[in-house]
Each structure stands twice: as C-alpha cells, then as structure tokens.
Amino acid sequence: MALIRSVFQDELDGVSQSLVDLTTMVSVSIAKATKAILSADLSLAEEVIATDDHIDTFQHDLDARIIDIIARQQPVASDLRALVTALRMSADLERMGDMSHHVAKIARLRHPALAVPGELHDMFEAMGAAAFKIVEKTGVVIGSRDTEMALEVERDDDEMDRLHRKLISTLVEPNWAHGVECAIDLTLLGRYYERFADHAVSVSRRVYFLVTGKFA
Amino acid sequence: MALIRSVFQDELDGVSQSLVDLTTMVSVSIAKATKAILSADLSLAEEVIATDDHIDTFQHDLDARIIDIIARQQPVASDLRALVTALRMSADLERMGDMSHHVAKIARLRHPALAVPGELHDMFEAMGAAAFKIVEKTGVVIGSRDTEMALEVERDDDEMDRLHRKLISTLVEPNWAHGVECAIDLTLLGRYYERFADHAVSVSRRVYFLVTGKFA
Numbered sequence: 001m002a003l004i005r006s007v008f009q010d011e012l013d014g015v016s017q018s019l020v021d022l023t024t025m026v027s028v029s030i031a032k033a034t035k036a037i038l039s040a041d042l043s044l045a046e047e048v049i050a051t052d053d054h055i056d057t058f059q060h061d062l063d064a065r066i067i068d069i070i071a072r073q074q075p076v077a078s079d080l081r082a083l084v085t086a087l088r089m090s091a092d093l094e095r096m097g098d099m100s101h102h103v104a105k106i107a108r109l110r111h112p113a114l115a116v117p118g119e120l121h122d123m124f125e126a127m128g129a130a131a132f133k134i135v136e137k138t139g140v141v142i143g144s145r146d147t148e149m150a151l152e153v154e155r156d157d158d159e160m161d162r163l164h165r166k167l168i169s170t171l172v173e174p175n176w177a178h179g180v181e182c183a184i185d186l187t188l189l190g191r192y193y194e195r196f197a198d199h200a201v202s203v204s205r206r207v208y209f210l211v212t213g214k215f216a
Numbered sequence: 217m218a219l220i221r222s223v224f225q226d227e228l229d230g231v232s233q234s235l236v237d238l239t240t241m242v243s244v245s246i247a248k249a250t251k252a253i254l255s256a257d258l259s260l261a262e263e264v265i266a267t268d269d270h271i272d273t274f275q276h277d278l279d280a281r282i283i284d285i286i287a288r289q290q291p292v293a294s295d296l297r298a299l300v301t302a303l304r305m306s307a308d309l310e311r312m313g314d315m316s317h318h319v320a321k322i323a324r325l326r327h328p329a330l331a332v333p334g335e336l337h338d339m340f341e342a343m344g345a346a347a348f349k350i351v352e353k354t355g356v357v358i359g360s361r362d363t364e365m366a367l368e369v370e371r372d373d374d375e376m377d378r379l380h381r382k383l384i385s386t387l388v389e390p391n392w393a394h395g396v397e398c399a400i401d402l403t404l405l406g407r408y409y410e411r412f413a414d415h416a417v418s419v420s421r422r423v424y425f426l427v428t429g430k431f432a
C-alpha cells in the first residue's frame with residue numbers, strides 16, 4: 001500500500017531540510033573563519049563576513065515560512081511544538097553564523113598580523129575542528145532525529161569546554177609573552193567558539209526533546 | 217457603548233504583562249550583579265545566580281502558555297505574529313538574565329578580591345546604570361508600545377557601546393598595570409554588559425516592527 005503523504009507533512013520535511021541546509025552554511029562559515037584567523041587570510045575573512053548576510057536572509061525567510069505554515073495549517077499541538085522548536089533552532093543556527101562572523105572580524109582587524117600566536121595555532125585549530133564537527137553532527141541529528149547522536153553532541157561540547165579552559169589557563173600563565181591586546185583577542189575568540197558549540201548543543205537538545213519528550 | 221473584550225485579548229494582554237514582569241526581574245538582577253561585582257559582595261552574587269533559575273522557569277512557563285494560546289485560539293496571521301514575537305522577546309529577556317548571572321559568577325570567582333580595579337569602578341558603574349536604564353525602558357516599550365521610546369533604546373545602546381570601546385582602549389594602554397587575568401575578566405564583563413544591551417535593543421526593535429510593520 002502506498003503511503004499517502006499530506007502537503008503539510010511535505011512542508012514539515014521542507015522546514016527540517018532548510019534547518020539542515022543552515023547547518024551546512026554555518027559549518028562552511030566556521031571552517032573558513034578558522035582558516036582566516038589561523039592564516040591571516042583577509043579575503044577569506046571578508047567572504048565569511050559577507051556570507052553572514054546570506055545566512056541571516058535564509059533564516060529570515062525560513063522563519064517567515066514556518067509562521068505561514070502555522071497560520072495556514074492550524075496544526076495540532078504536537079506539530080505546533082515541532083514548528084515552534086524549528087523557529088528556535090533556526091535562531092540558534094543564525095547565532096552560530098554570527099560567531100563565525102565575529103571570528104572573521106578579528107582576523108580582518110589584525111590583518112596582516114596573525115591574531116593567534118604560533119604557540120596557540122594548534123589549540124585554535126582544534127577548537128575550529130571541534131566546532132566544525134559539532135555543527136556537522138547537529139545537521140545529521142536534525143535530519144535523522146537520532147537521539148544517540150544528539151547525546152554525542154553534548155559530549156563533543158565537553159571537548160570544546162576542555163579546550164576553552166586550556167586556552168584561558170595558557171593566557172594567565174606568568175610567562176605569557178604576547179601582551180594584553182592579544183590576550184583580549186584570544187579571550188573573545190575562545191568565547192565565540194564556546195558559544196558556537198553551546199548553540200549546537202541547544203539545537204541537539206531540542207531535537208532530543210521533540211523525539212523523546214524528555215530533557216537530555 | 218461598553219467595549220467587549222474577548223478572552224483571547226485578555227490572554228494577549230497577559231502575555232504582554234508577563235514580558236514586562238520579565239524585564240523587571242532582569243533589571244533587578246543586573247542591578248544586583250553590578251553591585252556584587254563593584255563591591256565583591258558574595259551573598260549578593262549568590263543571590264543573582266540563584267535568581268537566574270527563577271527567571272528561566274518564569275520564561276519557560278510563559279513560553280508554554282504562549283504555545284498553548286496559539287494551539288487553542290488558532291489566531292489570525294497578525295495575532296500569530298505577535299505571539300511568535302513574544303516567544304522571541306522572552307528568549308532575549310531570558311538571555312539578559314544569563315548575562316547578569318555571568319557577571320555575578322565573576323564576582324563570586326574573584327571574591328574576596330575585587331574583579332574591577334578602583335580606577336575602572338566608575339566605568340563599570342556607568343555600564344551597570346546604562347544596562348539598568350535600557351532594560352527598564354524596554355519594559356515600558358513592551359507595555360506601552362511606544363515607538364518613540366523604542367528608538368530611544370537604540371540611542372541608549374550607543375552609550376553602552378561607547379563605554380565598551382572606552383573599556384577596551386583602557387585595557388590595551390601600555391601602562392595597564394593589572395595584568396592579563398584581570399584584563400580577561402574585564403573583557404568578558406564588558407562583553408556581558410554589551411550583549412545585555414543588545415538583547416534589549418532586539419526586544420525594542422521587535423515591538424517597533426510589530427507596531428509599525430517597519431524595521432527600526
């Protein structure tokens with residue numbers, strides 16, 4: 001027997017796919033922002049900054065679509081909750097794009113100098129890789145509703161927190177030799193990566209709650 | 217002729233009032249957090265940290281109520297937009313509570329020492345006062361839908377940005393004498409106050425858009 005799918009179900013799937021698309025856009029932006037900050041690549045930084053407008057527009061259009069679906073379809077409570085959750089996830093993802101943008105702006109501000117001293121290159125490379133991995137996985141979580149993977153995202157965030165703590169303890173070591181301005185840049189960069197990962201965790205938790213009805 | 221008000225209209229007004237209540241809770245928390253950070257007052261810091269849970273619970277309950285109204289009342293497009301906007305405003309306000317919480321946590325971390333050196337006392341007092349003023353005004357904007365005042369909030373945020381820039385330029389002066397750890401604390405504190413004000417601007421802009429249909 002063929003499954004008969006409703007227009008409404010197609011619309012819900014479309015929303016889910018757009019959220020996955022947003023994770024892809026954001027994963028590209030954080031990867032490029034990390035490369036820009038680690039190599040003082042001005043044109044790449046400019047590209048990330050420009051792309052953030054596209055992400056914002058995409059999110060804005062997606063939100064308008066979600067609200068239109070709610071208005072037209074008058075969904076039952078469970079579908080309504082899923083749609084409201086989609087609005088929240090899109091806000092988280094848009095904010096992750098902002099974090100990439102902030103990273104890129106520091107790269108641009110310090111260009112042609114490197115914002116990240118050589119000895120911290122590997123640490124920021126690891127933070128960038130952790131951020132990329134976590135948003136990539138978040139995209140899979142949205143698409144698959146895989147609750148096990150949603151819990152994995154929480155654990156990946158622990159790795160980001162560990163890197164962040166290591167960064168701060170490096171900055172406050174008595175032999176820190178790169179001055180206050182550099183420490184301020186790195187404090188903000190660290191915060192941007194940490195917030196990026198926090199928003200991904202927030203998205204994964206929302207999927208977990210939608211599927212299980214429980215908090216992760 | 218007596219105006220006949222619907223249950224639905226009363227529910228919308230109730231949502232608006234709850235948002236105003238949230239601004240009051242947040243204004244108290246930022247005022248106390250500022251006092252805690254400026255006077256190394258541990259018990260006040262603990263109070264702000266504990267209160268943040270109340271704010272989160274209040275917001276959570278408000279959001280559940282809004283979603284329930286949408287599900288039951290199946291509102292027309294304009295009312296639906298107002299309700300979705302209320303969800304976004306509550307998220308902004310909850311996040312402002314987080315910022316107070318973050319400020320208080322730095323006060324607790326450095327206690328019994330002062331996180332803010334004496335020479336920066338007045339600057340942080342001014343940031344705290346600006347944050348308080350901006351959230352107080354945001355409450356009035358939500359309650360009155362006064363678009364002129366919504367624009368005032370934008371201008372008040374310019375004052376916060378000015379203070380924030382002044383802070384960063386103080387930290388990077390060659391004669392900065394309080395070391396990197398203190399500079400990191402102050403960088404984060406500055407960012408928390410700036411974000412606090414940004415969220416208030418976001419709330420005011422949403423009211424402006426609801427009333428005028430235009431972006432501020």
